[in-house]
Amino acid sequence: MTVSAKHWGWQLLLCGWLPLASVAEEVDSVTDEEMDTVAAVADSARLYRNPEERRDAGLGTALTDWMTFSGLLEVEKEFSKSYLANHIERREHSKPSKDLQLALVISAGGWFEAEVIYEAAHERHFHDERDETFIGIDLDDFGAKVGRLYLPFGEYYSHLASGPALEFGETRANALIVDYDLGDGFEFSAFVFEGRLDRIGKRDEKDWGYLLQWQSDDESMRVGVSYLSDLAESQDPLLDKTTTTFLHRVPGWNAYLLWGFATFELTWETVRAGRPFDELERNVDQPRSQNLELAYFYRDDVQLALRIEHNRELEDEAQWRYGLGVAMRLAEPLLMSLDYLYNDYAERFVYDHNDNEYFYGHKMSVQLALEF
Numbered sequence: 001m002t003v004s005a006k007h008w009g010w011q012l013l014l015c016g017w018l019p020l021a022s023v024a025e026e027v028d029s030v031t032d033e034e035m036d037t038v039a040a041v042a043d044s045a046r047l048y049r050n051p052e053e054r055r056d057a058g059l060g061t062a063l064t065d066w067m068t069f070s071g072l073l074e075v076e077k078e079f080s081k082s083y084l085a086n087h088i089e090r091r092e093h094s095k096p097s098k099d100l101q102l103a104l105v106i107s108a109g110g111w112f113e114a115e116v117i118y119e120a121a122h123e124r125h126f127h128d129e130r131d132e133t134f135i136g137i138d139l140d141d142f143g144a145k146v147g148r149l150y151l152p153f154g155e156y157y158s159h160l161a162s163g164p165a166l167e168f169g170e171t172r173a174n175a176l177i178v179d180y181d182l183g184d185g186f187e188f189s190a191f192v193f194e195g196r197l198d199r200i201g202k203r204d205e206k207d208w209g210y211l212l213q214w215q216s217d218d219e220s221m222r223v224g225v226s227y228l229s230d231l232a233e234s235q236d237p238l239l240d241k242t243t244t245t246f247l248h249r250v251p252g253w254n255a256y257l258l259w260g261f262a263t264f265e266l267t268w269e270t271v272r273a274g275r276p277f278d279e280l281e282r283n284v285d286q287p288r289s290q291n292l293e294l295a296y297f298y299r300d301d302v303q304l305a306l307r308i309e310h311n312r313e314l315e316d317e318a319q320w321r322y323g324l325g326v327a328m329r330l331a332e333p334l335l336m337s338l339d340y341l342y343n344d345y346a347e348r349f350v351y352d353h354n355d356n357e358y359f360y361g362h363k364m365s366v367q368l369a370l371e372f
Contacts, residue, residue: 082361157267159305160325161337166289169271301329318343
């Protein structure tokens with residue numbers, strides 16, 4: 001069955017960043033009570049690394065035996081300096097963005113779950129929305145979820161507060177997701193969902209996709225590949241926001257790898273369009289992106305990370321992006337992240353409103369996250 005990274009990744013990210021091999025050797029000498037204590041401390045100190053973990057973040061308060069409430073408040077500010085043609089230097093700093101996420105989780109009988117996640121954000125404008133609402137069942141090797149939720153297309157790993165450009169593939173919709181444990185670490189998920197767009201002459205056509213994933217017994221390695229029938233349905237619209245139709249479906253492909261060893265963790269991921277979009281200009285009609293990161297767990301409350309990111313035909317994005325980040329847990333509920341990113345733009349690809357070409361630039365961001 002699908003296991004949230006919130007639970008399976010704690011051996012790598014926490015508890016002094018112990019090597020998994022060492023954990024396996026010593027587990028027989030540790031009592032159940034000690035293991036429960038270690039797991040509780042690990043979970044409270046966890047540094048999340050992908051959108052799923054972020055949605056699962058929050059210390060959690062048990063309202064009843066079967067209902068839990070949690071929340072996450074993030075405040076972020078960005079500073080940038082860009083170098084453009086005609087000797088232009090552009091310095092910018094954003095107003096602090098604020099994002100509040102509230103989650104209510106219901107579980108009963110060991111096989112039923114329901115979840116509601118509400119999100120309110122304020123940057124230039126305030127908006128709030130129902131982020132996820134679903135019910136699900138978990139029966140031995142079989143599971144299913146139905147509702148408004150994020151599709152299992154991509155993991156979008158990142159150890160920096162600033163997400164990678166490949167997050168353009170993240171997709172949320174009214175959907176039915178079923179998954180099945182194939183054994184030997186393999187899991188297969190399939191989904192159908194209600195898209196926003198219609199192919200010309202094909203109204204009410206259902207979109208679909210699948211995920212095949214393998215995970216090692218010690219959960220230190222995870223490899224997956226996923227498929228989405230229509231990449232235009234992703235949250236960051238690749239087509240004009242006002243359009244409701246398209247000529248041809250453009251499928252999306254995703255592949256990812258996570259490898260944890262000792263006090264390091266390596267992640268690699270790619271998202272790409274399976275064919276060109278007929279509606280887009282030729283230099284941006286088949287976007288693709290990949291992200292490689294190496295994280296070093298200096299202490300149980302300090303994480304360092306290095307990013308190398310490459311994008312092709314992804315509108316308004318740098319071709320190469322190099323990043324450094326540090327995340328520190330200042331207290332049990334409070335996390336601070338600092339990022340630096342260097343953007344290197346492709347020749348004659350990104351322009352400002354006055355047609356000045358972007359060459360390269362720097363970006364720094366600071367984020368505070370409060371879990372409750």
